[in-house]
Amino acid sequence: MNIDRTNQEQEVLDDLLRACLRGWGWRVREAVPIKRGWMNLKWRIVTDEGDFLLKQYNRERYKLYDPEALSFAFEQQTRLHDAGLPCPRPLAHQDRVMLDSERGERFMVMPFCPGRLVPPGGASADQMYGLGRAAGLMHRLLNDGTNRKMAAGPQFRPPSREERLAHWDAVRGQAVAAGREELLDDIDTQRRATETIALTAFESLQTGWAHRDLWADNLLFDDSRVSAILDFDRLKYDYPALDIARAVLSLALGESLDATLAEAFVMGYREERALAAGELSRALQMLWYLESPWWITAEGSECGLPPERFAYEMNWLANNLGELRELVGGL
Template identity: 50%
Template sequence: MIRSEEQLLEDILAACQHLIGRQLDAKPVKRGWLNLKWKVVTDSGTYLVKQYNPERYRLYKQDKLLLALNEQVRLHAAGLACPRLLTEDQTIMFASEKGDLFIVMEYCSGEVIPAGQSNARQLYELGKATGRMHRLLNDGALGSIALPVFEPPRKQVRIDHWNTLTNKLPAGISSHLADEFEVQRRATEAFSTKLLASYQSGWAHRDLWADNLLFAGDKLTAILDFDRLDYDYPQADAARAVMSCAWNEQELDMRLAYAFMEGYTEERQTAEGYLTNGLQLLWYMESTWWITGDMDNHSVPPARFAREMRWLAENMAYLPDMLDGL
């Protein structure tokens, strides 16, 4: 029997009332994919309740998800701007009587700044928080893993990928997709994969984009959604945040990129070219995610990511001069 959102929430609130108090008001938060969220006001405070959709939950590795949630607890305790998760006897993820899995966290105030519309002070605050997050995540408490999540494919494998997508297009019919794939293929041919060997792997958020950031004026109030946290590349986190917040659909605003790195380097030491190399890595990692044969059907966020990938591909050779050692 399919239950309504109201029935799901009623079942979940019954399971956590002893943690959060008596419900006074509950409103759905329409953000994210499949997982349901509610802002719940109670007689003891305001909370965000997040239900894990069974279809979405199957895509997670349970041990990795629990590790990510535990790290969020540790990061909050260390002073990072992120929501405080409620726990009970070291339990973070709870189950309702009907078997719905959920977590509860304190509700964080603030607003999401639309992609590409942040200001320099906000980027500085985000850079500082990101540097602190990376420093804490890589302080040795988690150890290391032999291989990061992203294993860069050989250049020829990636070139073959773009050629295959082109060859699958209907013959004799002009398509803008052919141009999209050609831009990526040319950028791949020009890319020096020797750079990939120089990247330093480490623990990272792995989903650090505009929709997962809350600001109150210029102040960063919360980094959200740590579900994808894993051993990968912190540089890609920095690059993802900068592209999401500092690329305005026409150009990368260098003032904002510098502001981010000014904050970041106050918390974590970096080598010259850290952001430049991170942007190159981000493109090599994400281009095949968003530039696809069905990209015309993308919803708003993936369509934005696809435009970012095109801009990066077209400007890959110019990034070192643009960022001037950043």
Template identity: 50%
Template sequence: MKLISPEELVLEDLIKSCSCYFGFQVLETIPIKHGWLNLKWRLITDSGIFLLKQYNKERLRKYNHAELLFAFTQQMRLHRAGFPCPKLYSYNGQILLESNTGELFLLMEYCDGNMIPPGKLNSHQMYDLGRATGRMHQLLNDGSIVRKRTPVFSPSSKKERLTHWKLVKSHLRDKGKTHLLPIIDTQYKTTENINFVNDHIGESGWAHRDLWVDNILFHDRELSAVLDFDRMKYDFPQLDVARAVISGALYENKLDVFLVSVFVEGYREARLFDKGCLLESLKWLWYMESTWWIHAELDLQSGPSQRFSEEIQWLSENLTELEFMLKEL
């Protein structure tokens, strides 16, 4: 007797709900192995091809339910405006649906395209990603959404951050991981020496907040779709720019400045981006994300988190050189 896996049980439950809500028959299911904890499948049905996304209950606790629903409405607004992102399907006005066993899920348009590994985008793809990012920011901040809150990212003081790195070093010594101490020393020294042009990050606004290569699909020369708006909130759009740039143009510890330049060129077609803004954005990205990815369990990271930590380590080691590398941008 074949044992049914927990994933198969979830899928069976969701298919029953989808058939009930939308009236189609599922002919084939193909699991999609991307993302953390949430389960995804490509559904081939008698009514077309869809993507089914289950929300893991543990991961869902990290989200504000109302903010998540709001992000879905904005994704739909972008889609209606012609922006390349998946259409979300609703039933009785509800986008985030619940199965008979209490599983929360989305049914969305399946978008064709390829995920490109970090740092491996070509110049056409980087240009189109820049143009799409600028257009997304322009649409999200066109005045349709009333500003109701302060930005999510509220930087700690330099004094607080230095204290943080001292504590991480103490934890590493307690764990006997002295081989990681040089990485923390670099974070500490970079924090001591970093200079921002302004005390503020730049213009605040609505942003994607998870704009890296695993959330972007491409055709050969152009962007196919931007995915996963779950983290969309009021923050600093230029941090999206920094995240996309470092994700798309950093390969084997080398930043391809030409790829960076074509991204910025594409972005400026849709939205104003002053000279020097990219350098400041990358500095703030390092300041924001360094405490996320550089910690006492750094040696246990794998997959996306390992890539993120490598990006942050590279930034901490190269911020001074970036002032020269990006001086024309």
């Protein structure tokens, strides 16, 4: 264990607990670190008022956020909770959700949500049906006309085939220059898939407000029921179908994509919101086109989850791109 890092994290925690005492008068009896997420620190804190999640925003990572977009995401999370979606309601202090400590740490607090994580590829049909219903409800509420915030267009604007082919050529050159020949097969797989992708398939996918991070680590289950959808930080106007693809790929892909699980998700989703035939397979294609440059790189995947898992997903999609609709039973 890195002693300096441990000491730094303890200093951050002590600072945030002082802020909680000032803001809510809480006396914290226990603080348990939650080792999930990238760079941001999280704790489950046990108080006389209940259990809460304390989330610190890493100063370097915070530079990647748009504070106005983050504030809007918190507003929508609050609205979704109040409308019945299983998600925690952010706590506000003096009408603010994003708070600052004495030492300048940015943080937020939410009720701690019970439930368990389902490992990637490890969901049951009942869990997928429940997740489909929750995702459909979330998308229906987010796009019910209540939100008047204007968007210039979807967050993801697919680059041309020529741009993406040039990208893979550049990545291949970087891998060769770095002596990482073991990565070339994966890079070549992505390039071959790019040569065959029909970008016109994306034109039928509807734009709208979406969670944009709906994967296994942000979902808690209580048996078959979704007990909480977490982490709305990336919520933006984009393609809701990308949420569908990300959830199905995360929880239904083992050695192959389980069509029974995909169908259960779609059945649940259609209980709340329309989903056209073939939309799942098109969404999976778009998800691959969006995410493959993130996870297939000249540096390779970092050890462990989630990078190795995401790289596996991108390679599986690239290898099966032309058969996706058959593999998911026409969904």
